[in-house]
Amino acid sequence: QQQVKQSPQSLIVQKGGIPIINCAYENTAFDYFPWYQQFPGKGPALLIAIRPDVSEKKEGRFTISFNKSAKQFSLHIMDSQPGDSATYFCAASPDNDYKLSFGAGTTVTVRA
């Protein structure tokens, strides 16, 4: 039973488009929400992370939006490029707990 539900499973956009990946959770103890990017044959790499005390965070072309009341958060990739084609995972962990619960992943393909 996954504690973090991620959608869609995959999506395809044209270069310059804005892929949006959504995640939802039920555990109100979750306090840390990182996103990881994984290229084929490689391990995931931390992309960006957010705490529930902010509603939005930007790092370069990547933006996390957070809706605490709805228990949802999402990743937007602005001006997407073919090099952004990868699998993206959302995750969550409670405060003072090492354990990350991962979403099932979204494979993003950006066509040139």
Place this chain on the structure above:
Amino acid sequence: DGGITQSPKYLFRKEGQNVTLSCEQNLNHDAMYWYRQDPGQGLRLIYYSQIVNDFQKGDIAEGYSVSREKKESFPLTVTSAQKNPTAFYLCASSITGGSNQPQHFGDGTRLSIL
């Protein structure tokens, strides 16, 4: 360069055989983790170690064993009791075992059954 090294990249197991996956880090991190990745299921935690000579079971520890004799090393043994071992195995580390500590991943070992 600091990082996490997993070896081998590909591994094949015969029926009834135990195999060991290597994970070494030179980041001076206290905490280390093993995850299993299956298509469409995200990452699931197998074992976790916060400090040398101490480790805890994760969500799917059955059929696996670990040791943590040195800070930089956290090998995973896939035993014959693990009936469905075919997967991509990822090792990670973080500075400490607390929350909000970014986990850094190696490039994985892909295990298959012969």
